[in-house]
Amino acid sequence: MVAAVAAASCVIGVDLGGTKLLAGVVDEGLGVHHRATRQANGLEPADLIDACVAAVEEARAAAPGEVRAVGFGIPCLMDQRTGRGVMAVNLPLADVPFRDLMTERLGLPVIVDNDANCAAVAEHRLGAAQGASEAVVLTIGTGIGGGLILRGEVYRGAIGAAAELGHMVVDLDGPRCQGNCPNRGCLEAVASGTALGREATRLAREQPDSGLGRALASGRAITGPLVTELAHDGDEAAIEAIALIGRNLGVGIANYANIFNPEVVVIGGGVIGAGELLLAPARDEMLRRALRPSRDEVRVVAARFGTEAGMIGAAAMALGAE
Amino acid sequence: MVAAVAAASCVIGVDLGGTKLLAGVVDEGLGVHHRATRQANGLEPADLIDACVAAVEEARAAAPGEVRAVGFGIPCLMDQRTGRGVMAVNLPLADVPFRDLMTERLGLPVIVDNDANCAAVAEHRLGAAQGASEAVVLTIGTGIGGGLILRGEVYRGAIGAAAELGHMVVDLDGPRCQGNCPNRGCLEAVASGTALGREATRLAREQPDSGLGRALASGRAITGPLVTELAHDGDEAAIEAIALIGRNLGVGIANYANIFNPEVVVIGGGVIGAGELLLAPARDEMLRRALRPSRDEVRVVAARFGTEAGMIGAAAMALGAE
Numbered sequence: 100m101v102a103a104v105a106a107a108s109c110v111i112g113v114d115l116g117g118t119k120l121l122a123g124v125v126d127e128g129l130g131v132h133h134r135a136t137r138q139a140n141g142l143e144p145a146d147l148i149d150a151c152v153a154a155v156e157e158a159r160a161a162a163p164g165e166v167r168a169v170g171f172g173i174p175c176l177m178d179q180r181t182g183r184g185v186m187a188v189n190l191p192l193a194d195v196p197f198r199d200l201m202t203e204r205l206g207l208p209v210i211v212d213n214d215a216n217c218a219a220v221a222e223h224r225l226g227a228a229q230g231a232s233e234a235v236v237l238t239i240g241t242g243i244g245g246g247l248i249l250r251g252e253v254y255r256g257a258i259g260a261a262a263e264l265g266h267m268v269v270d271l272d273g274p275r276c277q278g279n280c281p282n283r284g285c286l287e288a289v290a291s292g293t294a295l296g297r298e299a300t301r302l303a304r305e306q307p308d309s310g311l312g313r314a315l316a317s318g319r320a321i322t323g324p325l326v327t328e329l330a331h332d333g334d335e336a337a338i339e340a341i342a343l344i345g346r347n348l349g350v351g352i353a354n355y356a357n358i359f360n361p362e363v364v365v366i367g368g369g370v371i372g373a374g375e376l377l378l379a380p381a382r383d384e385m386l387r388r389a390l391r392p393s394r395d396e397v398r399v400v401a402a403r404f405g406t407e408a409g410m411i412g413a414a415a416m417a418l419g420a421e
Numbered sequence: 422m423v424a425a426v427a428a429a430s431c432v433i434g435v436d437l438g439g440t441k442l443l444a445g446v447v448d449e450g451l452g453v454h455h456r457a458t459r460q461a462n463g464l465e466p467a468d469l470i471d472a473c474v475a476a477v478e479e480a481r482a483a484a485p486g487e488v489r490a491v492g493f494g495i496p497c498l499m500d501q502r503t504g505r506g507v508m509a510v511n512l513p514l515a516d517v518p519f520r521d522l523m524t525e526r527l528g529l530p531v532i533v534d535n536d537a538n539c540a541a542v543a544e545h546r547l548g549a550a551q552g553a554s555e556a557v558v559l560t561i562g563t564g565i566g567g568g569l570i571l572r573g574e575v576y577r578g579a580i581g582a583a584a585e586l587g588h589m590v591v592d593l594d595g596p597r598c599q600g601n602c603p604n605r606g607c608l609e610a611v612a613s614g615t616a617l618g619r620e621a622t623r624l625a626r627e628q629p630d631s632g633l634g635r636a637l638a639s640g641r642a643i644t645g646p647l648v649t650e651l652a653h654d655g656d657e658a659a660i661e662a663i664a665l666i667g668r669n670l671g672v673g674i675a676n677y678a679n680i681f682n683p684e685v686v687v688i689g690g691g692v693i694g695a696g697e698l699l700l701a702p703a704r705d706e707m708l709r710r711a712l713r714p715s716r717d718e719v720r721v722v723a724a725r726f727g728t729e730a731g732m733i734g735a736a737a738m739a740l741g742a743e
Contacts, residue, residue, distance in 0.1 A: 178714055185714045233579045245680075249571060256682025257555045260715045263679040268672050268710065270593045271611075282675065282710040289593075350590050353604065357585040358567075358680070360578025388590065388604040392500055392507045393582045 108165055111158045112414025113151065114214060114407075115139060115173045117190060117241070122154040123407070124162045125414035129225055131407065133161040144191045152204050168208040170417030172217030172409040173197065174244070179259025182211055186279060210416050214238075216253050216262060217412030218404070219246025222365050224415050226403035233361040236402070237264055237351070239368040240323075242277060243287040249359070265291065269350045290347040292323035292370045299326040299340035310334030327373045341373045342380040349384025356389040356397045367402030374401065430487055433480050434736025435473065436536060436729075437461060437495045439512060439563070444476040445729070446484045447736035451547055453729065455483040466513045474526050490530040492739030494539030494731040495519065496566070501581025504533055508601060532738050536560075538575050538584060539734030540726070541568025544687050546737050548725035555683040558724070559586055559673070561690035562645075564599060565609040571681070587613065591672045612669040614645035614692045621648040621662035632656030649695045663695045664702040671706025678711040678719045689724030696723065 109132065113122045118140045124132040135157040137150040151171070159166050175187035175197075182198025201209040219228070219236035228234035232251050238244040245264020247254040255261050265287035266280055273284025277293060288294060303315035310329045315321055329337035352364050370377065382399050389397075404411060431454065435444045440462045446454040457479040459472040473493070481488050497509035497519075504520025523531040541550070541558035550556035554573050560566040567586020569576040577583050587609035588602055595606025599615060610616060625637035632651045637643055651659035674686050692699065704721050711719075726733060 176712060176714065186712060233583075249576065254571065256715070257684045257718060258682060258714065260712070260718075261555075261680065261682035263712055263715070266679045266712055267589070267676045269590050271591055271595070271669075271672060273593070280712060282712075347593075350593060354589045357588045358583065360580060360583035362579045390498060390508060390582070390585055390588055390602060390604075392498060392580065393578070393585070396579060396582075 108167055109162055110167050110414050110417040111155055111162070111169045112217075112410040112412070112417060113155060113169065113171045114217065114409030114413060115151065115171060115190065116214070116409070117174060120150060120154055121407070121410050122158040123410045123414065124158050124166070125411060125418075127418060129221075129411055129415060131411065132163055133158055135161075139190065142191075144195055147191065148200055148204070151201065155205055166207060168210065168417040169201065169205055170217070170413035170415070171197070171201065171209065171211045172214035172413040173211060174214045176263070177211065177213055177259045179255060185260065208417075210413075212253075212413065212416055213244070213246075213262070214409045215244030215246045216255070217246075217410075217416060218244070218367060218402070218408035219248055219412065220253055220415045221404050221408040221412035222367070222402055223248045224412075226408070227365045227400045228363050231362040233359055234363050234365060235264065235355045235359055235361050236365045236367065237348075238402075238408070239290065239348070239366060239370040240292050242293070243291050244368070247359070264351075264355070267351060267354060269347070269354070286347070286351040290344050290351060292368075294347070295323045295326055295340060295344045295370060296321050298343050299337065302336045302340050306336045309336035311336040311340065323370055324372070327370075330373060330376050338376060341376045344370070345377040345380030346384040348377065349381035350388060352381055352385040352399060353388035353394070356385060356393040360393045361397055363398045363400060365400055365402050367404065367408055371401050430489055431484055432489050432736050432739040433477055433484070433491045434539075434732040434734070434739060435477060435491065435493045436539065436731030436735060437473065437493060437512065438536070438731070439496060442472060442476055443729070443732050444480040445732045445736065446480050446488070447733060447740075449740060451543075451733055451737060453733065454485055455480055457483075461512065464513070466517055469513065470522055470526070473523065477527055488529065490532065490739040491523065491527055492539070492735035492737070493519070493523065493531065493533045494536035494735040495533060496536045498585070499533065499535055499581040501577060507582065530739075532735075534575075534735065534738055535566070535568075535581075535584070536731045537566030537568045537586075538577070539568075539732075539738060540566070540689060540724070540730035541570055541734065542575060542737045543726050543730040543734035544689070544724055545570045546734075548730070549687045549722050550685050553684040555681055556685050556687060557586065557677045557681055557683050558687045558689065559670075560724075560730070561612065561670070561688060561692040562614050564615070565613050566690070569681070586673075586677070589673060589676060591669070591676070608669070608673040612666050612673060614690075616669070617645045617648055617662060617666045617692060618643050620665050621659065624658045624662050628658045631658035633658040633662065645692055646694065649692075652695060652698050660698060663698045666692070667699040667702030668706040670699065671703040672710060674703055674707040674721055675710035675716070678707060678715040682715045683719055685720045685722060687722055687724050689726065689730055693723050
């Protein structure tokens, strides 16, 4: 009886994304037992908190045993001294004392971390960075999130706001960055899904006879997923748009190779759906720019975990594994 | 007698620069007791090794007590697995098994590290980064060296080649970088002493009536030290050249603020002779570009140690302090 309870001991991981939230019951082997989702976009802070509580309670009711703790990955710069969100691009979490609120509402120990840090933990524990001491994880979707594993542990900086790896300028006078970022020419501004859509739209106009051009003429929105689909179908313009973003990404990877001398750089997020169409030009550009020996030592690979990386990593943190 | 020997126990720190080498006898409080210098530029590898040995032996003979170990800071990307230099921009050290050679020749324990890592250790132990857990140190001279203190310790990456902080691209299509760096638009290419000389020469041509312009017309080489001297004398063109380099530096500091969320960024090397003429525009640019809360938490300050930082830091490493 005691052994059975111990074996079923679990945590809940929650990934709070800009559009939806995903809660999962996760065991000590990082197996996922139940998933609960809620919409997150357009909510006021109080409703967002209620949605989090409801998803966790749904998951908790379905858990095979005692829930020990809850981990949240949120798309927000955290002040780890206070558990308070400081700057959130896509959700109304700035200045919300998220950790304290959740602890009170749930009556369980709560850990909160940046969602990209959570994804890095998932990749390090069981994914593409497994076994690495030094790893850089970039999660490329609408924006670019970053997570760092340094000396085998998540790196958070002085107060928990480190690893904003998408907000490294690679083009001084480049395009304005997004959301609340005051900067221009950030990696996010030139190598995100948003940048892919922008560059693909430009190529669609320049090449009206291409698949991209015909998609634009038919009134379709030129989004990252559409570009990826057309590229996999062999459209040269779509392939070129992805390669352009890949080369920009490669500049960022060269920087991180020189800065961290990592064993591996892991690329996740929606844009990695392009696979080697993105990674091959990124590797080429990195090899042209980075210094020896780092450029020869680093592997540049796709993430193992897709849309569940944040949730699984948040659970791993709640398990006290990191 | 035993107490006297213990009190006098010391190490030798050596900073092997591109033009000269400096060896110093250093006690456990990082006090410097004797200095020995040798020329280093233009030497073949064997002669360079001989010069190192001669300087260390001179320092050892002058030491007040037993010399326990020797620390070398060398301007070279190291493979710490082998103690072998992998890539050196200014000295013939690539593929030299430096640590083993020195251990054999000197009959003493030898540690070897990148010279900028050594400078970071000196600033962290007793200088501008004292007490910080997370610190970024940039040494700006002909090039830009970097050292990282993360979680209170020097960060070296997977095999010892990390913290090449001057070789972070901030301008995708910017000027070619120097020496053996294959890259373009690196921070070193736009914010080093070399970049200062280049930009000041351009301004001297554009403003022939300025102090810079008259210096150029009189046939003087427009070097970093000359620009700094003219700027301190109030020449507006020289001040503008330094401010331009400062703003470029600020882009790099914004990146490092976002990546590391450090408590302090320390600026050393010859170019910091410009003081606030460099640091004020660098801080302004950083504040315009970096994210909250990191930009509000980071101090950007001048290094405490000047030309002896590398030597003192190498000694600190030899003392086993890091």
